[in-house]
Amino acid sequence: MSLIEYKGFGGVPLSADMLGDENDPPVLLIPEIGQSRAAWRDVAEALVLSGRRVVNLDLRDADQLAPHIEDLRAVLAQMGSRPVVVAAGNGGWIATRALAIDGTHLAAGLVLVDMPVDEEAIADGLAARLALPALVVRGGFSPAQSGTASDAFNAALPIGQIADINECDLELASDRKEALLGQLLEFLELRQPRDAMEFKAGSDPRTLRDAMGCFATGITIVTALDAAGSPVGLTANSFTSVSLDPPLLLVCIANTAGTAPALREAGHFGVNVLQIGQQPTSNRFAAKGEDRFANQPWAPGQTGVPLLGSSLVSFECERESLHEAGDHFILIGRVVRAQFEPHRDPLLYFRGKYRRLHFA
Ligand SMILES: Cc1cc2nc3c(=O)[nH]c(=O)nc-3n(C[C@H](O)[C@H](O)[C@H](O)COP(=O)(O)O)c2cc1C
Incomplete structure (x- = not known):
């Protein structure tokens, strides 16, 4: 300013x-x-x-x-x-x-x-x-x-x-x-519309990221237990509901993510959709070198996956399938249980920044 x-x-x-x-x-x-x-x-x-x-x-x-x-x-x-x-x-x-x-x-x-x-x-x-x-x-x-x-x-x-x-x-x-x-x-x-920006195949990935960032999303923490039985998790906004019957959802995980090996192996995983008060949680689960579960209240779900208690909704999933997709893999889960508190407001993400709902 x-x-x-x-x-x-x-x-x-x-x-x-x-x-x-x-x-x-x-x-x-x-x-x-x-x-x-x-x-x-x-x-x-x-x-x-x-x-x-x-x-x-x-x-x-x-x-x-x-x-x-x-x-x-x-x-x-x-x-x-x-x-x-x-x-x-x-x-x-x-x-x-x-x-x-x-x-x-x-x-x-x-x-x-x-x-x-x-x-x-x-x-x-x-x-x-x-x-x-x-x-x-x-x-x-x-x-x-x-x-x-x-x-x-x-x-x-x-x-x-x-x-x-x-x-x-x-x-x-x-x-x-x-x-x-x-x-x-x-x-x-x-x-007062703005000039459009353009990405073409071969352009820099930053422009593609900016284009993708125009899709407003919520934020989730994807969780699982690693081979040693310790909780792991990362922030992900690539969450999509896939099917109602059977109940399927997906998340896309970067091959380079530290939690990728555990998520590739896990038979079950959790998807915790964050509410407006959980921005610090989102930051912690996206930062390198943090002990992500140190001050994080969580409890095992019925399949043992770590679920973050105060979330807007926590989906507990059995792994349905895994698909390689470029530098990410798509993890499809079959929802075993969903616990939700729909009266909370969501934490949103749009064009690289946290947002909140505008009420009309
Ligand atoms: C808002 C937001 C959304 C993110 N969405 C994804 C995602 O969908 N998939 C993914 O692999 N990483 C995503 N990330 C990045 C990971 O959270 C981050 O790279 C990862 O936690 C790094 O730590 P790790 O390598 O130790 O797992 C996102 C980060 C933020 C802040």
Whole structure:
């Protein structure tokens, strides 16, 4: 993250945090009037993880809208490429007014988060002049954006969509960050797509790994007993359910993994799907030179395989078959027993990073 300074209207300096890769599509965050850029910090970091370049701007100290509108137009003119502007509260009116004339030259889209009702501005017909894609996000308990005036505003947006997030209060950005992010990312994917990357046979394996990493997965720990009867295990996200009748699943194990020889020989193995609190377990079972079971509660299942007690689900399997597959082997197991606690949240993995669910 770097701190930069834009020149606002009349040369007034405006501070901003700049986050993310400069080649990623930009998003400009505008706070509510009276709040600082700190209000958007969590959202900014999450957007960077989703491959966005983020500029998180501070407004000047002023109660009136007019200088903020000129400031925003000045900042947008200084940005190298057209961002999607995401604005909170009255920041939404700054952005709406700044983009209502020739907005498409300055921004690729506009997201208005819990923008309060301003009858006068609505009567001005500003919405109809916003010729760029717009998303209105409003909280269910919030008085903002409800009523006929704001319905008229929303209906007049030429390229508009509305997202209602229920059971939350006015301060959406902090109150229901997950829900807001879900809406935001969906809008950005639709309205500000990224350039595709390409892997071709013969390209470097890193690019293939990046391509594979676009498939979001859960995380498992595959466990077994080695020939000496000691528990072994490794972190694996290559888990797939294969068949219901008979009940089969598979995991793919690297030939080079330290646990590969034991898993090749084992007549039974376990697959423990991790929950949100087990990120340290995932790290430990993927790191070299760790005593993986030292501080790890586990108990033998009915076939003796080690099962990690607090998992989301633990499958106990009898080995069905093993298939060589390039630098991995595919281990297919017949499920003997599954113990699960479906109310827990999963630990997820996507593009090389741990993730959690976004609730819609
Ligand atoms: C999120 C994640 C998913 C992984 N998935 C797999 C997998 O599906 N198959 C595999 O062989 N290794 C996978 N690994 C790597 C192994 O966990 C790691 O190489 C192994 O535990 C190294 O230790 P070892 O050689 O002592 O077994 C994964 C690692 C992480 C962090």
